[in-house]
Amino acid sequence: MKDFRIAVLLGGTSDEREVSLGSGKAAAAALSKFFDVDVFDIQSTEHLPEGLDPSRHVVFSTLHGSFGEDGTAQKLMDDAGVFYAGCDEASSRLTFDKVATKRMLSEAEVPVTDDLVFEGGKLPSVDAVVSRLGSSVVIKPVDQGSSVGLMFASTEEQIEASLKNCLKGRWLIEPRVVGREVTVGILHNKAMGVVEIRPKSGQFDFTSKYTKGLTEYIAPAELSDELSERIRNLATIAFEACNCRDFARIDCMIDADENLFFLEINTLPGLKETSLLPMSASVCGYNFDELVQKLVEPAILRYKSR
Known part of the structure; x- marks a missing residue:
């Protein structure tokens, strides 16, 4: 028997459970091809699952959304002495907040869009939105992933209608960047391949993301070497500026003049074989099984060095 087992955490209670x-x-x-694996379906956000043993388990979490990515699960694991793959509590908490992430990226001279932040129920006026950001905007929750709650508006009437859905939590409004959307995976602090996302609707929302056939993915993205390298360099700076660890996926928009606007950092991105992080890794020659093995390696080293 090996001296450790991989504990895969999945499920959770957020909107991103499925x-x-x-x-x-x-x-x-994938991990079971290399390691002994135990799977834990997380049903509670109050405590770690029964049977998770810090003395013999190294955790690979695939918990998306609240609890999984906001630093809460990471704090529970840190307090219990559990070694786990991916970002620690502080960087998870930071990057789960899109506003805090943008402020950190801006300080690191990574380009981001202007924005307007408000609390649900305390809605800005349509005039205030338009005067600052224009009439074509994107409205999204500050602390959700997988495009949950994402809304697009291109007229004052649509802005007004969208704002009525912002009842709880913190919200972020940004000018809509018309152009190309790309994403790049980071593995062991190095940027991998750039992937272009081409939703047929022109909007990479929840439906386009998770409905088969509604979005085309180009890996590698059809960009000049210079532009691709610029994206990869800035993504690496963003990763380091937020003190991320092991791996992440970073999203970016490119406008018609090839100006870049970085959107957010995903610390526990989707990880099916057809997900964006594996697409980015495939550009660098990794198949899915090899990628997942690489993702957990730093945590195994930390466990063995304890």
Whole structure:
């Protein structure tokens, strides 16, 4: 018997539970080719699952959304002495907050869009939105992933209608960048391949992301070497500026003049074989099984060095 086992955490209680179940099952299948694996379906955010043993488990979490990515699960694991793959509590908490992330990226001279932040129920006026950001905007929750709650508006009437859905939590409004959307994976602090995302609707929302056939993915993205390298360099700076660890996926928009605007950092991105992080890794020659093995390696080293 090996001296450790990989504990895959999946499920959770957030709006992204179904996405997490898919990621976790795919990751567990890949990891089981190299390691002894135990799978834990997380049903509670109050405590770590029964049977998770810090003395013999190294955790690979595929929990998306709140609890999984906001630093809460990471703090529970840190307090229990559990070694785990991916970002620590502080960087997870930071990057789960899109506003805090943008402020950190701006300080590191990574380009981001202007924005307007407000609390649900304390809605800005349509005039205030338009005067600052224009009439074509993107409205999204500050602390959700998988495009949950994402809304697009291109007229004052649509802005007004969208704002009425912002009842709880913190919200972020940004000018809509018309152009190309790309994403790049980071593995062991190095940027991998740039992937272009081409939703047929022109909007990479929840439906386009998770409905088969509604989005085309180009890996590698059809960009000049210079532009691709600029994206990869800035993504690496963003990763380091937020003190991320092991791996992440970073999203970016490119406008018609090839100006870049970085959107957010995903610390526990989707991990099915067809997900964006594996696409980015495939550009660098990694198949899915090899990628998942690489993702957990730093945590195993930390466990063995304890």
